[in-house]
Amino acid sequence: MDVSGAAHALARASASMTDHHDVSGGLAALVRSCVVTMHVDSAGILVGASGELEPVSSASHGSAELDLLHAQVAEGPCVDAFRTDTAVEVVGRENLLARWPTYASTMIGSGFEAVLASPLRWQHRSIGALGLFRRADVSFSAEDIVFAQAFADMATLLILSTEGPSTEALAERLDSVLSDRIAIEQAKGVLAERHGLTMAAAYDRLVSGAVDHHAPLATWAVQVVRDALRSPDELDLPPA
Amino acid sequence: MDVSHEHLLAQLAVTLVNLRDTTSLPLRLCQAARTLLDAEGTAMTLSTLDGIRLVVAATDDLASALEDVQDLTGEGPSFAALDSGVLEVAHLGRGSDADEPWPLMRARSSRLGFMGALLAIPLKLDDQVMGVLSARRSDGPTSTVEQVGSFLGTALTAALLQDAELGLDPLAHPSSWPAQAEIHQATGMVVAQVGVLPEDAMSLLRGHAFAQDTTLADVAGQVIAQQISFRHFTVEGD
Known part of the structure; x- marks a missing residue:
């Protein structure tokens, strides 16, 4: 050749x-x-x-x-x-x-x-x-x-x-893939912390939560993190 | 040595095909880039539109650690290349030359024991910078680094974008999601502990790593192992 x-x-x-x-x-x-x-x-x-x-x-x-x-x-x-x-x-x-x-x-x-x-x-x-x-x-x-x-x-x-998709569309797709992955990892952390779970068990819980709420996994992950913001599991937070 | 575009493309094709299916796409691209740049290690970092950097693959621990140091100090060639869209080089281990940029990053990375050049090649699609490929070489950059880097920046981005999941699909490649996942898991734990926004939670982790003179990855590991909790954490001066 x-x-x-x-x-x-x-x-x-x-x-x-x-x-x-x-x-x-x-x-x-x-x-x-x-x-x-x-x-x-x-x-x-x-x-x-x-x-x-x-x-x-x-x-x-x-x-x-x-x-x-x-x-x-x-x-x-x-x-x-x-x-x-x-x-x-x-x-x-x-x-x-x-x-x-x-x-x-x-x-x-x-x-x-x-x-x-x-x-x-x-x-x-x-x-x-x-x-x-x-x-x-x-x-x-x-x-x-x-x-x-x-x-x-x-x-x-x-x-x-x-x-093929435009540059903007590709950039958005890249952003959404990355953001989704980050949100999923953060949500695993939230669930692990709140319920004393391993990361693997936290992931299972995240997945079943998404299924129960008929939500895409990443959307549900963002929701889980938002919920933690509204109500952190710590009840005796020091005064702000 | 003159490196023609076609020669590089052929090398990339051969390297990639030889690595096909052995590992995740970003790692394959890192390995191909390491070969083409004659580097000792490479890492690929992608960036979201709101500026969160994510190391998606690294060929070895030192390559990850050099990214971690930049995340920790918020400066370095990776950040610079993301902004400038051109090749950036940090010469590490040269002592304290006041003219050299990124003093914090350089001071921290000297502890990793690496002496040489850390190159940051922007991964570009048209004029948009999607991320950065970092490569380290003890012998300093090769004479053809500009040429090879500019080719790689375009070719790797095109290759990466062929995969809708960027090779990050955890089901397809369980091992592809790198250690950085732990940083985001730990961030989530801190969010649950103190109810702050994820970016603030990450700043807490970063501050702790800085204060404890350790890495972000190390602090994340300690949070997950419940050796550190931020529940009662107060920052000095609060």
């Missing part, structure tokens, strides 16, 4: 995200770079839409290459990578036919004998997959797999960055 070329391609993709870009153009450039730098013969990206994969980009629009992508409706490497959220590598006719009887005949018929599919991961799930195909039955190295995943990650960012 051409490491510095691959790195360069990744950098170009990341640079294009900061400009106002067109997603299709960015993805097309990315899959073309994959083909050149990863020493594969074809590459394509499929994205999940209501459970099924749709091809969104292909390194070439030759009929054999398009078949590689379009044939993956019910089974195939990208389908597996998408569903299992892990990279899938299968090399050689026998292995291909054993794993995907229908898809493998299309793939072999189009002249390809090795495939590596990497999931497009976003927030603990997969939104699609990047497939890299070789005509020769040559395995992918550990480094190939790492870089393929980096390309897949970059494709994910390209796809999601256009409709």
Whole structure:
């Protein structure tokens, strides 16, 4: 594999995200770079839409290459990578036919004998997959797999960055995640102090309180801390 | 050595993929940053809009302790980088140079036994500073630190924000919620003990740590272990 070329391609993709870009153009450039730098013969990206994969980009629009992508409706490497959220590598006719009887005949018929599919991961799930195909039955190295995943990650960012949340929205989300976590820890402290509980038991009590009051955990945590402010458990406070 | 953006990106990709799934996201980012900065330890601090700082990951105890010292004294490169949005460096263990900023923080941290540079790299999204990555290096900053730091500040923020829970979901990564959780638990206990606002409760903890010449984490631990109670606590002069 051409490491510095691959790195360069990744950098170009990341640079294009900061400009106002067109997603299709960015993805097309990315899959073309994959083909050149990863020493594969074809590459394509499929994205999940209501459970099924749709091809969104292909390194070439030759009929054999398009078949590689379009044939993956019910089974195939990208389908597996998408569903299992892990990279899938299968090399050689026998292995291909054993794993995907229908898809493998299309793939072999189009002249390809090795495939590596990497999931497009976003927030603990997969939104699609990047497939890299070789005509020769040559395995992918550990480094190939790492870089393929980096390309897949970059494709994910390209796809999601256009409709992604604004900076303000991200800043607010970050703030709310942090504030929620802080409130939950503080509420555990309040409950531990008031009821002589361990932090683990205090957490259980906090959770059941939230359930009983039909409140989100963090909202309930804020309430618990506010209650402690109104009525500290110390009754013989020194005069203010 | 010229460090190209693409070279860094590739290094980051390789480091991150190799660390995938072994630990929480913030810790993975800290580990990746440690590698890229050739640092001995790193810590990531995020900040809420009302200015509460939270150490979300640290590669080792000393990295946490260096953050704790800054929380305690309210000064240091982390605070400065959060304000300035640019790389800040504290040179620790150089004796008392009057020209050096953050004297309180520097005096306190000298007791931790670390001599070298403490770098604070702002974690930025567009122009908004979301937090700070701290890195320590006994040999001082590398010549490429500006370049690597500015790349890391952007790349780590982008990576961090891919995860809606910022890797802080306690169910997904039970060990990811750091020791700092204890500081907020202790704050809650003090709220229940004296009925003050959480920020005032935290000031009480901080003041106590300062007066006792110890760390915030240590005082929090003592409150939780019920070795300290603020029920009858009065501040001298009240």
